[in-house]
Amino acid sequence: MGRELRDFLKELISIILIAFVLAMLLRAFVIEGRIIPTGSMLPTIQLQDRVMVNKFIYRFKEPQRGDIVVLEPPESLHSDQDYIKRVIGLPGETVEMKNGRVLINGRPLSEPYLAEELDYEYGPVVIPEGSLMVLGDNRNHSFDSHMWNVWLTTDRLKGKAFMTYWPIKHIKLLDRGVSFE
Structure with missing residues (x-):
């Protein structure tokens, strides 16, 4: 084997x-x-x-309403699988679900990404410091904060989902999409 070939292979392996x-x-x-x-x-x-x-994002900034997050579920749920949900309520806010809507501090949210209205009622509850309320967009069929009977603490967040990349026909950025009416 020539010197040039050996040098090339060494460089290739190191790359x-x-x-x-x-x-x-x-x-x-x-x-x-x-x-x-x-x-x-x-x-x-x-x-x-x-x-x-x-x-990396939540090492530098707090979660925002509408962020789609991957999380380790609260310990009391005894699940070894991560969840993906949307942040709806932030620390210190009062959350209530009634008449098919989510209310934050008495103000209704506009959530254009939902396929159907809520078919349950919940709250009002005040979210403790260091905790979040997360809900699935498929609200009536999602095992999320309204069912857990325990708060999701921010230290259980694993990251923010920001894009769908596969299959190709589903490629898109994931927007927050939530606002107040």
């Missing part, structure tokens, strides 16, 4: 190793792809869609 290490670091700390295993976020995210999750 592959560096790329592999960088990919593992990015996946562990910055960005990760996730497959959606349930229909709790329909119609926004379809069953088996793949989303990109920014795992």
